[in-house]
Amino acid sequence: xxxxxxxxxxxxxxxxxxxxxxxxxxxxxxxxxxxxxxxxxxxxxxxxxxxxxxxxxxxxxxxxxxxxxxxxxxxxxxxxxxxxxxxxxxxxxxxxxxxxxxxxxxxxxxxxxxxxxxxxxxxxxxxxxxxxxxxxxxxxxxxxxxxxxxxxxxxxxxxxxxxxxxxxxxxxxxxxxxxxxxxxxxxxxxxxxxxxxxxxxxxxxxxxxxxxxxxxxxxxxxxxxxxxxxxxxxxxxxxxxxxxxxxxxxxxxxxxxxxxxxxxxxxxxxxxxxxxxxxxxxxxxxxxxxxxxxxxxxxxxxxxxxxxxxxxxxx
Amino acid sequence: xxxxxxxxxxxxxxxxxxxxxxxxxxxxxxxxxxxxxxxxxxxxxxxxxxxxxxxxxxxxxxxxxxxxxxxxxxxxxxxxxxxxxxxxxxxxxxxxxxxxxxxxxxxxxxxxxxxxxxxxxxxxxxxxxxxxxxxxxxxxxxxxxxxxxxxxxxxxxxxxxxxxxxxxxxxxxxxxxxxxxxxxxxxxxxxxxxxxxxxxxxxxxxxxxxxxxxxxxxxxxxxxxxxxxxxxxxxxxxxxxxxxxxxxxxxxxxxxxxxxxxxxxxxxxxxxxxxxxxxxxxxxxxxxxxxxxxxxxxxxxxxxxxxxxxxxxxxxxxxxxxxxxxxxxxxxxxxxxx
Numbered sequence: 285x286x287x288x289x290x291x292x293x294x295x296x297x298x299x300x301x302x303x304x305x306x307x308x309x310x311x312x313x314x315x316x317x318x319x320x321x322x323x324x325x326x327x328x329x330x331x332x333x334x335x336x337x338x339x340x341x342x343x344x345x346x347x348x349x350x351x352x353x354x355x356x357x358x359x360x361x362x363x364x365x366x367x368x369x370x371x372x373x374x375x376x377x378x379x380x381x382x383x384x385x386x387x388x389x390x391x392x393x394x395x396x397x398x399x400x401x402x403x404x405x406x407x408x409x410x411x412x413x414x415x416x417x418x419x420x421x422x423x424x425x426x427x428x429x430x431x432x433x434x435x436x437x438x439x440x441x442x443x444x445x446x447x448x449x450x451x452x453x454x455x456x457x458x459x460x461x462x463x464x465x466x467x468x469x470x471x472x473x474x475x476x477x478x479x480x481x482x483x484x485x486x487x488x489x490x491x492x493x494x495x496x497x498x499x500x501x502x503x504x505x506x507x508x509x510x511x512x513x514x515x516x517x518x519x520x521x522x523x524x525x526x527x528x529x530x531x532x533x534x535x536x537x538x539x540x541x542x543x544x545x546x547x548x549x550x551x552x553x554x555x556x557x558x559x560x561x562x563x564x565x566x567x568x569x570x571x572x573x574x575x576x577x578x579x580x581x582x583x584x585x586x587x588x589x590x591x592x593x594x595x596x597x598x599x
Numbered sequence: 600x601x602x603x604x605x606x607x608x609x610x611x612x613x614x615x616x617x618x619x620x621x622x623x624x625x626x627x628x629x630x631x632x633x634x635x636x637x638x639x640x641x642x643x644x645x646x647x648x649x650x651x652x653x654x655x656x657x658x659x660x661x662x663x664x665x666x667x668x669x670x671x672x673x674x675x676x677x678x679x680x681x682x683x684x685x686x687x688x689x690x691x692x693x694x695x696x697x698x699x700x701x702x703x704x705x706x707x708x709x710x711x712x713x714x715x716x717x718x719x720x721x722x723x724x725x726x727x728x729x730x731x732x733x734x735x736x737x738x739x740x741x742x743x744x745x746x747x748x749x750x751x752x753x754x755x756x757x758x759x760x761x762x763x764x765x766x767x768x769x770x771x772x773x774x775x776x777x778x779x780x781x782x783x784x785x786x787x788x789x790x791x792x793x794x795x796x797x798x799x800x801x802x803x804x805x806x807x808x809x810x811x812x813x814x815x816x817x818x819x820x821x822x823x824x825x826x827x828x829x830x831x832x833x834x835x836x837x838x839x840x841x842x843x844x845x846x847x848x849x850x851x852x853x854x855x856x857x858x859x860x861x862x863x864x865x866x867x868x869x870x871x872x873x874x875x876x877x878x879x880x881x882x883x884x885x886x887x888x889x890x891x892x893x894x895x896x897x898x899x900x901x902x903x904x905x906x907x908x909x910x911x912x913x914x915x916x917x918x919x920x921x922x923x924x925x926x927x928x929x930x931x932x933x934x935x936x937x
Contacts, residue, residue: 428614428617428621430916431618431916431917432618432621432913432916433913435875436875437622437909439894440626440905440909443900444626534762534764535879538764538879538882539878539879540894540898551764558768561771561776569769572765572769573765575765576761579762580756580760580761583759583760584756587756
């Protein structure tokens, strides 16, 4: 970071100004974010989880589908030990390997679904906030979407299109795309409302008025003046959107209607192992713990970002 | 107010029709076939006949129109008939929405049968949630930044972040497997006839209610706290304090009354969400309710049943949106209906 110092080189300067660090906008945000202890804990925990899930399978090279029954008949439903770090499941498969591999998919669903819903929500929000003629129809459409019961509808849509997409793109990619798209398409409405609200208030600001009066074209105003100023609500709702999407995917998989058995997302692991809870409780504790830690960290980060990005709203 | 109410109720109708269209259209795309559940030995011509008799070969608008009539006219009539034990017109001939999965049983009868279990769990959970969340939120706000507030805020963030299917499984692990206090699986056939069966019912409902209630309480407590914090710095509060009223009086008579207005609306708005939440909770504890009915119907490709249950969920959302609006208007005289 650049340091600007005011030196009293000129003799007639009466007061010596104190040294002040020069900070960018994002430097300011980071400074405020840093004060939020829980958000920092969230960053660390989430960072570790992401690192483990991305790098883990490269180091811990046990095949998540390999059944240790072949080597050792007693290897089913083992608690954590030196040999099986987090234990094994009812088919003698390694729990750590399955959790690491499945976690990749859980997190990927969260991130991609968030991109779908944020893109769509921002588009609808900006259009309806900026163009008065589009406002009413787009907001009526948003209201209609909000009145649809999302969990039942998610289940239904996935049931309907699962087989055709599976045939078209293969079992893994087909279902991944379906889950991501459906979660994204049923989740954009809150973002659209928040963005619309911000656009409406920014539109009335003097700098926009100034831009209009010097004859700036509408697309330029939208892109250069409005969009950068609604970035903070978008960032916050994107963060919380990842958590919501991961939660939804886990719920779908927990109901047995998400990913198939060879794609062991954390929710799927809970679904498969919940019947073995008496024999081996570790089987549900690990994936549940990973989901909860992920969601909790993301929510802490979201709270921290909200305060850091918009200090005026601070409580 | 009366005029406003009539107008709002009338605007519900197009909304419901639009939603019913979306749900019907989405499900009509389904590749499912009711004859696929029939034995393999049935010849293709017979299959064709069955499909025709069920009206599946009609064009889309005809199918949708017939479904609308069955759903909005025939079904309510039948419900009224069974509820009041009277006869309206020719009830026998009336076409009803029937299930594909359980060959020809009217869908509504199945739903009416499953409803009580869900209502028990959902109702109790919501009462528990409100009873916990509102006092916690109020005290947190009055004693902002105190230990109570910090613990409460932290717990509510946890309650809101940990998925119900994990808390549910943890509770089973602790209270059913380890401590053996509560049964692991919900017994739907349990009839409350005496003291013992009542105790048993309360025992088996305790965990589903706790899980669902805790989750709802977390959201509600956060909201109550922030609504209180909005009102505490207001001028009218300072005036009341300046007049020398005791803190307890100011809090209860002034701050609380104003802060609870949005909370009450949120409570009304949350009712459909708690029904959705019950889909997952019922699956954890194997409660044989509405959510379990929906999951079963989805697995069996029972389109009419799925359509109806989904529509009921949508109906709840629309109706409780209206209820929330109306309550808000009644409680807050600043809202003018024009």
